[in-house]
């Protein structure tokens with residue numbers, strides 16, 4: 440069952456050092472299940488999730504990723520749909536036009552806890568739009 444996820448990055452000094460050590464591209468990024476969106480609303484929370492996603496420890500890192508569903512973000516995100524956009528909170532003309540369409544990428548862009556966070560979502564045709572958590576429906580429920 441594909442879980443709805445969004446993408447976050449951490450640009451802190453610790454993550455920069457870890458990326459250098461691992462030979463990974465900076466900033467480090469993570470794919471995070473929607474259920475953890477509240478955690479991602481603070482920079483400390485985002486760092487924790489990104490750190491977890493890239494924890495190189497084979498035992499603790501792997502089990503934490505399995506338990507939380509947090510994983511390293513792919514450099515080239517797949518084209519699998521993540522969820523269905525519903526113009527529930529965001530109800531301008533463009534949103535209403537996009538109602539019912541699947542989105543294929545989701546980045547957390549706002550720290551505002553109102554409406555569960557602000558995201559930019561990408562539709563199948565490559566069009567990006569701002570949406571809130573309240574507009575985003577997991578695919579299996581869409």
Ligand SMILES: [Zn+2]
Nearest residue numbers: 449451454486
């Ligand atoms: Zn960090």
